[in-house]
Amino acid sequence: MAYRILTIIFCVIPWILAISILIWFIQVRYPAATFVTDAYFDGTSAWVQTILPGNRATKAGLQQDGWTGQSVTGDPVYFTAHVPGLFERVRVALEFRPVHQPLIEFGLVHSEDGSDIELHPLFASELQSPMWKPVTDGYAHSSGTSEAVWYASSTYPALSDMSAVTSTTSTMYDISLRGSHDFYAVPVNGQLHFRFSLQDVNRATGTNIIVFRILKGDEEIRTDSFVNDGGKTMRMDKVFEHAIDVSDAGPGVYHISFIAKDDVFIRRIETNAIHMVIGPRFVLADTSGYVASSTPVIAYTNSHHLVVETFHPSALQRIRFGTTNLDIRDVHVRYKMKRIDAQPTAQLFVPRGDTRFIGDGFFSFRQDAFFEPRPRRFNDETRLEEENIHFIRTPYIRPIAMNGGWFRTEQIYTISPDTSVIRFIISAPGIVSRAAGIDIRAIHLSYERTPVYGVDWLRLVVREIIHALRRL
DSSP, X not given: OHHHHHHHHHHHHHHHHHHHHHHHHHHXXXXXXXXXXXXXXXXXXXXXOOOBOGGGBOOSEEOTTSOEEEEEOSSOEEEEEEOOSOOSEEEEEEEEEEESOOEEEEEEEOXXXXXXXXXXXXXXXXXXXXXXXXXXXXTSOOOGGGXXXXXXXXXXXXXXXXXXXXXXXXXXXXXXXXXXXXXXXXXXXXXXXXXXXXXXXXXXXXXXXXXXXEEETTEEEEEEEEEEOOTTSSSOOOOEEEEEEESSOOXXXXXEEEEOOTTEEEEEEEEOOSSEEEOSEEEBXXXXXXXXXXXXXXXXXXXXXXXXXXOSGGGOOEEEETTEEEEOOXXXXXXXXXXXXOOSOEEEEESSOOOEEEESSOEESSGGGOOOSSOEEOOTTOOTTTTTOOEEEOOOOOOEEOGGGOEEEEEEEEOOTTOSEEEEEEEOTTTTTTTOEEEEEEEEEXXXXXXXXXXXXXXXXXXXXXXXXXXX
């Protein structure tokens, strides 16, 4: 009798457990289809891993000043989260505290190789002031230097120039530029003409592929590409020309992207454009072997920050940027220049040329030729009041301030239903150079899926079971 009772118990108990688990599974997962978990970056969560790499973040757990979590000290960092099932989106609430770090971006990596990254604004100290208020999209469309953009699409303005002289009247720029550059111009009387004088200086042997992409705004009009096969010796090739003509050019900003290795120099630009700018890459080439001596270069830029570098000892010089001077004393060293005035443009004076500039704006060779083809980029060094910026195009939502300097922000991301692991990324531009940090103490994840019923519900259950078996 006792043996029969034990047999029945051992046979029934597994079924009871299985049915209980199934009922629990259905109650928890369907039809609401949500899963919520919290993690505190102390190494105890089964769903969220700690922040990596280890040399850019402190060890997870109790920190020196008494809080629990991790402190970010490098850029970028990431952490992974295990997805508990088939979900369409994840709602992320993060608790963080910036320490002398003015700008933070947060997002997730959509591809395994890290090439597809979705970043969103997380924190900007410049935008924490209550004087900055959201406005309608149609209102924040100013022109000039009063507008900047931070992770938001910006429409190219519809611009055109009218001239009493013929549309083929040209301006000549005798200037040496090295490698790839982006040119922006406005058509004149419905016409746009460019003639580039190019030279392969053959610093390295071999062929060079040269590409000109012509776009109106973001729409590609055509592409010109060809191979320069003169690089069989280490001597300079002859200067040759390439023309670009756009007839019946409607109003808009036209973008000519010149793509080539640094062995290819632009020696002259001839254009009918009244307004033309270059940027943000602006590389003045050397003229050794081309002309007897280098000529000082004067340009105008709306950039407020420049990264400056030269590669030749002959280009060690003093550069003037507005009222700021910089002595370049070493080659292959990146110097930073900054101006704090609110003028629309500043003059850039380069006595010997042969210098690479990366700006946060655009450059022109004549002050009256300058225009802004698109808003300036908002970055970690932007100072809104000093730079006279009144509008920011951005999806930024000001995080909620908490006690002790902590903030809480919430964002929603779309994920693939077949995703089993998602990798979040935190970007903090300039965090190392300014010896700053970001304290991260908690994350709240809410996985969501649209509720389904009936046959669709059964199909989803089968799909999730298959998905779970694949992950075993």
